[in-house]
Amino acid sequence: MPVIEVRNLRKRYRRRVAVEDVSFTVERGEIFGILGPNGAGKTTTVECVEGLRRPDGGTVSVLGFDPVRDAAEVRARLGAQLQESRLPNRMKVREALDLYASFYANPADPDELLDMLDLADRRDARFGKLSGGQQQRLSIALALVGNPEVAVLDELTTGLDPQARRDTWAMVERIRDRGVTVLLVTHFMEEAERLCDRLAVIDAGRVVAVDSPAGLVARVQPEQRIRFRPSRPLDDALLRALPEVRSVEKRGERVVITGTPEVLHAVTSVLARNQIIAAGLRVEQTGLDDAFVALTGRTLED
Numbered sequence: 215m216p217v218i219e220v221r222n223l224r225k226r227y228r229r230r231v232a233v234e235d236v237s238f239t240v241e242r243g244e245i246f247g248i249l250g251p252n253g254a255g256k257t258t259t260v261e262c263v264e265g266l267r268r269p270d271g272g273t274v275s276v277l278g279f280d281p282v283r284d285a286a287e288v289r290a291r292l293g294a295q296l297q298e299s300r301l302p303n304r305m306k307v308r309e310a311l312d313l314y315a316s317f318y319a320n321p322a323d324p325d326e327l328l329d330m331l332d333l334a335d336r337r338d339a340r341f342g343k344l345s346g347g348q349q350q351r352l353s354i355a356l357a358l359v360g361n362p363e364v365a366v367l368d369e370l371t372t373g374l375d376p377q378a379r380r381d382t383w384a385m386v387e388r389i390r391d392r393g394v395t396v397l398l399v400t401h402f403m404e405e406a407e408r409l410c411d412r413l414a415v416i417d418a419g420r421v422v423a424v425d426s427p428a429g430l431v432a433r434v435q436p437e438q439r440i441r442f443r444p445s446r447p448l449d450d451a452l453l454r455a456l457p458e459v460r461s462v463e464k465r466g467e468r469v470v471i472t473g474t475p476e477v478l479h480a481v482t483s484v485l486a487r488n489q490i491i492a493a494g495l496r497v498e499q500t501g502l503d504d505a506f507v508a509l510t511g512r513t514l515e516d
């Protein structure tokens with residue numbers, strides 16, 4: 215039995231349809247991502263999984279329970295980290311954990327959670343005095359305090375600096391290693407690529423693909439993109455004549471070339487033959503961003 219099963223979910227707010235048709239299943243022990251731009255319907259979808267919203271159509275099941283009808287069963291087994299959750303500024307870390315632990319029959323050991331989330335030395339600190347990363351880690355601790363089988367994490371690294379973001383990813387992997395199934399909402403490509411075993415790409419209330427990050431990337435034509443500043447002006451025709459080259463574009467002093475996965479080798483040979491040095495050379499391979507554009511026709515930032 216899948217841990218989470220969403221079938222043809224539909225949800226509207228008055229006349230605005232937030233979720234048109236969303237289906238996916240999450241297996242035990244996975245980190246499953248929901249990736250999509252702002253307003254795609256990600257939060258609405260997970261709120262239906264958490265039982266916070268009643269679907270207008272379709273079905274949702276969590277460990278075999280209906281989150282609306284069997285709310286108590288689902289609440290006991292699912293831990294939710296809400297988007298931008300805030301606590302009173304004066305509340306201490308340990309007080310918050312004890313309070314949340316009191317809602318559950320078999321809570322986790324708060325000290326162990328604080329250790330795992332690198333908050334042990336902040337146990338007596340007040341919420342308002344924590345850094346953004348620490349607040350975020352506390353909200354993850356609160357989602358885990360009920361010893362859930364499933365954790366739902368919504369935009370968990372929004373607003374964090376790159377180091378805090380990487381630390382948080384390591385925490386999520388540790389949670390999964392403890393056997394917790396993780397449903398993760400994100401609009402960061404790097405986060406999805408780095409963390410998720412599988413992803414549902416959602417756009418305008420619909421699932422456009424469900425696959426592993428590598429599987430999604432494999433759906434688009436593999437491409438290499440190189441950028442550099444030539445040490446002297448370069449005749450485009452020399453490059454365009456190469457069978458490996460698909461496009462050549464000049465952006466100021468820089469040249470951007472796309473082509474097959476062998477394009478770097480072909481272009482550097484031509485440059486060497488013409489005694490041109492490529493300064494600031496950068497090479498990019500097809501990634502999840504390209505797959506996202508191919509699937510939805512736009513970038514995440516649109």
Ligand SMILES: Nc1ncnc2c1ncn2[C@@H]1O[C@H](COP(=O)(O)OP(=O)(O)OP(=O)(O)O)[C@@H](O)[C@H]1O
Nearest residue numbers: 227230231232250251252253254255256257258259
């Ligand atoms: N309570 C609400 N009342 C009315 N419309 C809403 C409500 N919540 C969300 N919406 C609308 O429904 C659509 C989907 O929103 P949702 O928050 O599910 O998307 P999202 O993908 O999670 O985006 P974000 O990352 O911005 O939270 C959006 O157009 C949003 O404006």
